[in-house]
Amino acid sequence: MAYEDVFWNASISDLKNGYRYDPKLEVFQCIICEEIFQQGVIYPVNGVLYDAQLAIKKHIQEKHQSMFDFLLGMDKKYTGLSELQKEILTFFHAGLSDKEIASKLDAGSTSTIRTHRFKLREKEKQARVFLTIMELLKQEDSRSEDLITIHKGATMVDERYAITNAEKEKVLSTYFNQGLDGPLQSFPSKEKRKIIILQHIITKFDVNKTYSEPEINETLKQIYDDFVTLRRYLIEYGFMERNKDCSQYWLKR
Structure with a gap:
């Protein structure tokens, strides 16, 4: 399973932990970067030996800070949160009182912060109901999961991503007519x-x-002679990121 699929198909429990356990392969897999820790193997971390589950917990702390930070840092199109709401949630997570938060935000009064708490809790209720509706839908709608997974770095999510897996296979077989490990015949305009x-x-x-x-x-x-075009679109569409002087590139996650 591709790492994007691992993240989007993770349960709420896995999202909170930051990893999933595959009982068939007996591995713990980070749902952010797909790093794998094999059950039964002992891993040295900063001079201390850890079993696989403890090692992946240390990995998440050191590489990704925390799942709270990672999830809160995701784009608004995924969290539905404004920058102000994200800031307030960060203060809640740090254990600040309403009075302390009001002071930091120049919000004027604690009643303003309490209003934000109320609105966020209402948003949580709505999310739970919607999640349940979608879970029930999956039981009845055989095509509910037929669309491709949208990568987390997508710069704009719109109808362009309404692509079925059947469409994907057809396009790939057309443009990689010598096989998926072969060259790209041409770069599409659509x-x-x-x-x-x-x-x-x-x-x-x-x-x-x-x-x-x-x-x-x-x-x-x-893959393709015009590699500059491919590189540009990988950045433009949010598949990759690079530093300011273009000396380093990495997958966006």
Whole structure:
């Protein structure tokens, strides 16, 4: 399962923990970066030995800070939270009183903060109801999960992502007519097809690795002659990020 699928298919419990356990493979997998820890193996971390489950907990703390921070840092299109709401939730999480939060935000009074608490709790109720509705829908609608997974870094989520897995397979077989490990025949102009192609290309890179621009170019050259176009769209569509001087690239997650 691709790491994007691992994240979006995770249970609420897994999202809170930051990892999932695969009983068949007997591995703990980070749902953010797909790092794997094998059950039964002892891992040294900063001079201390940990079993697989404790090791992945340390991994999440050191690499991703916390699931609260990671989830709160996601784009508004996923959290539905304004920047002010995110800031207030951060203060709640830190254990600040309403009076302390009001002072930090220049909100004027604690009643304003209590209003925010109320609205956030109402939002939680709505989310629970909607989640339950969607779970019940999945039981009855055989096509409810037929759409492709949207990558977490997507810069704009709209009808372009209304792509079925059948459409995806057809496009890939058309544009990679020598097989998925072969070259790309041409780069499509239609938005949906671009997304499908880019989603496949990104699987050629390691989510835990930082690449130099020459390394990115070398991999893309093996796929398509116009590697500059591919590189530009990987950034533009939020599949990859790079630093200011373009010397380092990494998968967006």
